[in-house]
Amino acid sequence: MVGTTSFVKKLGISVMKVSESKSSSWWYNHHMRAASRAILERIPLVDLVLEVRDARIPMSSEYAQLRKFPSSSKNIIVLNKMDLASHSKTKEWMEYFKELNYIPYAINSHNKDNIKEFLNFLQARIRDIRRSTDSSNTQTTTIMLVGIPNVGKSAFANSLHQIGRISATEKGKLKHATVSPHPGETKNITSFKIASNPNIYILDTPGILPPEILDAEISSKLALTGALIDSVVDQSMLAHYFLSILNFSDEYKKWKNISTMDKKENQIINDDHTQDCVVQSVRGALFQEIASFKGKMKDEKDMIQLIEAQFTTLRKAFNVSLDSFEDANSIVATKLINLYRTGRLGHYTLDTLPRTCE
């Protein structure tokens, strides 16, 4: 994305340094290496692999280790978190994957209807595979979910398990995969039943990152979408990167009619209503700063000035007191990133389709 380049570079280089650092025990530690091996060993044994990607970064969230296997009609690319991505861009990415003979499926794991439709699609797919391989329709099917950290594998597994067609007795003993906004929470491969007669099981797996990420842009996108542990990413740099994306997009134009700063000073954020007020104030503040901006977005210095002005008004919108300038900025940055990640600040697809980015 032109204009965000310098922010991507700065952030990306800092993340890449962490990934290269031998002391970064969290990045690709022996647990991840062992889990990666266990997953790779199981891939040839399962009937179907669902590669879960983040719909906001359909390319950058690729599970690179899958490339070791010949492209297989067994695999489905699940673009999860579609509710956070641009709807029209997700459609374009679906077409792109279809042209490459992949089977893509966009989903929001928190949406029951989406999950029900996906289960129907999956069962039809399994019937096709059984027919083409002449295997019995009554045989148990095992499906494995793979993906980088935090793309929503466990949330997806839970939803399929809860909504799947299993008996009432089995529904009484539902298991629960740990779902967390922080990457790296799933430690083991766990099986969940998602259909009976014939039985279908789904294996949830730990998220695996490539041992090293050599691309600044990919690193930045992984950091922004939450695939990397936040403590190793400079939150203020991350927020700068996000604001450069927002300022270049059309999303903020929807916030034109929000009146800003009419909420009381020192309001305490303690309920959904207050949270909604904060979201409105943040949107209004961001819009106002862009509307009164006289510089050129494409000029890096101008863009930095705009972002700094946005940080200042955001302090008020988030009610962050100015005890120390650095602390205040880092609190604002963390709050802003949290709002972005829950879809409250617009829908962005960060990856550009290969054929349109020349």
Ligand SMILES: Nc1nc2c(ncn2[C@@H]2O[C@H](COP(=O)(O)OP(=O)(O)O)[C@@H](O)[C@H]2O)c(=O)[nH]1
């Ligand atoms: N908005 C949205 N959030 C999701 C979706 N799927 C998962 N999440 C959230 O993404 C975060 C990571 O999910 P998790 O299942 O633990 O990811 P995993 O590391 O791939 O297993 C959690 O905060 C989930 O609630 C989705 O489709 N939409």
Ligand SMILES: [Mg+2]
């Ligand atoms: Mg998980």
